[in-house]
Amino acid sequence: MTEQARPQELPAGLLTDPEMINACRVRDFARVFRLVKARAGIYPSMIARRCELTPSRVGEVMAGRRQLLHMDVVERIADGLRVPGHMLGLARRPWETPQTLGAVEAEAHQDAEAGKAAPGTLPGPDVDSILALTSRTTLNSATLEAFQSSIEDYWRRDDQHGGEALRPAIVGQLRYVVGLLKENRPPSIQRGLYGVAAELARLAGWTYFDARQYNQARAYFTEALQLAKEIDDRQTMANVLACMSLQATYQDKPADSLAFVTAAQDQARSAMGSTPRVLSMLSMREAFAHATLGNRQSTHRAIGEAHRHFEEIQAADHDPSWVTYFDEPKLIVDTGIAHGRLGEASTAEPLIADALQREDRANQRGRAFHSFWLARTQLDQGKLDQACHTATQALESASAVASERVTGHLREFYDQLAPHRQEPVALAFEARLRALLPVNGTIRP
Template identity: 25%
Template structure:
C-alpha cells in the first residue's frame, strides 16, 4: 500500500482533505481501477478533496478537457506510464492497476516495468499492434521493451522436444538467410546459440546428448553463414570452427559426419569468395577425407555437393579438365540421391541449385578462358530463372556472374539488363557478400565502356558500391 498523502502535502497540492489510507478499499473504485476506468476515481477524489477539474488536471499533468472526458466515460487512460503517474500522485495502490505489489511507483515511471502477464491492457495493446500503431501510444516504445539477455530456464532434464525446438528455430534462420540475406537474423541466431549452448550440461540420455550436439553444431553453422553473408569473415570462421568441434563430439550420431563435411565446404565456399582457391581446395580435400574415414557414411547429396565445390576450386585455379571431371562426378552422384534420406542442411540442393553450381564453375573458368562463357550462360540462366522467392539471396548472387558471361559472349543488351537486375537484387537484401561480385562485373564490363548503356550501368554499379561502403 502506498502511503496516503499527508495533510500538509495535500494542502500544498490544493487538497482540502488528504486521501485516507483506506480510500481505495471502496468496492466500486476497486472495480473501476481493475478496468483502468479512472472516471469514477477522478470524481471520487475531487469530491473528497474539493479539487476542481482544472486543479486535478494541473496536478496530474493532463488537460481539463481530458479529465472531463474521462469522468463522462468518453475517454480511457490505458497508457502504462500515465497510469503510473496517476498512481504516484493519487496514491493508488500499485496492485489495483495490475502492477506487481512489491514494486513502487516513482515519478512517472515504474521502478520495474510491469509484467506483460500482469498488465491489464495487454489485449488492447495486442489489438493495436495487429490493427495499427496509431491506436496505442505504447507501440512506439515496443523496441525498448523487448527482453534482453536473460538467464535460461534451469532444466532438470531435456528431451526430444527440446531438440525438435532447436532444429525448428535453426531451420527458420536458414530460410530467412536464403530469402533475405543473413544480416537480418544474425544477432538473433547468435543469441539463440548462446542460449542453447547452456543446455549442454543438462541431464539427458546419451541419444538426446548426441542429438543436442548436432543441433548446436548446425545452429553454429547457420550463425557462421550469417556472419559470412555480411563479410564478417573472422566471426564466420570462429563459428564454423566451433561447429566442427561440437559435431566431432557427436561422432556417434549418424548425421554428424555429414554435418562436419558441410561445415568444411562452407569454409571452402568462403575461401573461394576471398579468392583463396588453393586454401579452398585444401578444405574440400579435408572434407573428402572426413567423409571417407568416419564410421557413418555421409549422404549421397553431400557427396555430390563435395564434388561440385571441388569443381569450383579447380575452375578458380584455371584447370578445365579437372573442373569438368568434378562436375560430371557431382551430376552422377546427385542422380543417385534419395531426397527422402537427406539431412536438413542439404535442403538447398535442388535441380536449380545444381545448375547454378555448374554455371558458377564455368563462369570462373570463363574469367580466364572466355570460350566457356556460352556454357556458363545456359546453366546460370536456368538457375536465375528457376530460383523462387525463398532463394532470393542465391538468385541475387547468380545474376552478376550471368551478366559477366553475357558481356564475354558479346550479348551487350542482355548483359546490361541482367546487370541492372543484379544491382537491384543485391541492394534489396540484408547482406554485403554480393557486392564483391558486382565489382567483378564492373571490371568485366569495362572494355565495353564506350557504349552509353554500359557506361550508365557501370555508374549504377559504382553508386551501389559507394552507398554500401
C-alpha cells in the same frame, strides 16, 4: 571474474558512441581497448586483470599484432569491461539481469514508465527473470525439434534477406544451447543438443562469411567442427568443411579451398549413410576449387562426378536437412559457375540462364548471385546489351537483401563494365544502380 568487487561500469557516453558501437559490432578489440583506455581511464594492466588476460596479450591486441576470436575470451571481455552482450553479438549477460524477482517487483513502476517511453526496446529485466524460472525444465525430443525448426526458419530468412539482422539472435541461441550442454542429460538429448549447437555455430559462421567478416566466420566454423567432433558427426563436419572451402574460394585461397573440400569428402565417405546428394554437393565444391586454380581437366572431372552422384539420388534417401537446398537447378547453376570460373563463358551462359528460370524466386540472395554471374559471362562474350539488361534485373534482388557477398558480385561486374561506361546501355544500368542501391566508397557510379 576473479575480482570480488563489482567492476566499474563504462560511461554511458562511450557505450552509445558510434565508434564504440561499430568496434564492438565487428569485435575490433584493438579499437575497443583504446577507447576504453581513453574514455574510461581503464589502462591496459587493468583491462588484462578484469578480462583474465595477460598484459602482454592486451598489448599485442592494442598494437594490432593479435586478434581475439575465441568465444570464451569475447565473453570474458564483455563481463570484465561491462559491455552489454548485444553489442558483441552475445546473449544478455548474467550481470545485466537482476538475480531475484523481488528486485523486479521493487522497480516495477519505473520499468512500466520506461516501457511507455521506449516501446521498441529489448525485453525488460522482469521478462528475463520470469523466463529464468523456466530454464530448468526437462528437455525432450520435442525441444530438439523446436530448435531445429528455428534453425530452418533462420536459413529461410537468411536466403530472403541476408543474415545481418538475424546474427544476434543466432549467436544468442548458440550460447544458450552451449550452456545447456554443461548440465547432465540423457545421452540421446545430449547428442541432439550437440547437433543443434554445431548447426547454430555453422549458421553464425555463415552470416559472418556472407558479411565478408572472414576471421569471425572461421572462428564460428571452427567451433562448429569442435561441437560436431564431440559426437563424431562426420556428415556435419563434412558440411562445415565445405563451407570453409567456399569461403577460401571467395578469399582467393584456392589451395586452402581444395584442402578443405578434400577433408570434407573424406569425412563424408567415412560417415554412415552419406547420401548421393551430399557427395554431389561436395564434388561441385571441389570443382570450384579446381576452377579457381585454373585446373581445367580436374574441374571437368569433378563436375562429372557431381552429376554422376546426383543421378544416383533416390526418393527414399534420408538426406540431412542442410543439403536439401542442393536441387537440380542448384546443380546446374553451380556447373555453369564452375565453367565461368574457368573462363568458359559460352558453356556457362546457357546453364546459368536455365537454372535462373527454375530456381526458387524467394531466394533473393541466390538469384542476385546467379544473375550477376550470368551478366559476367554475357559480357565476357561481348554481349553488352544482354549483360546490362541481366545486371539491371539483378539489382532488384540485390536491393532486397543485406549481403556483402552480393555487393562483391555487383562490384566485380561493375569493374568489368569499365571499358563500356559511356555506352547508352551501361549508362542506363548505372542510373538504375543509383536509384536502387546506396552509393559508397566501393561502388561509385
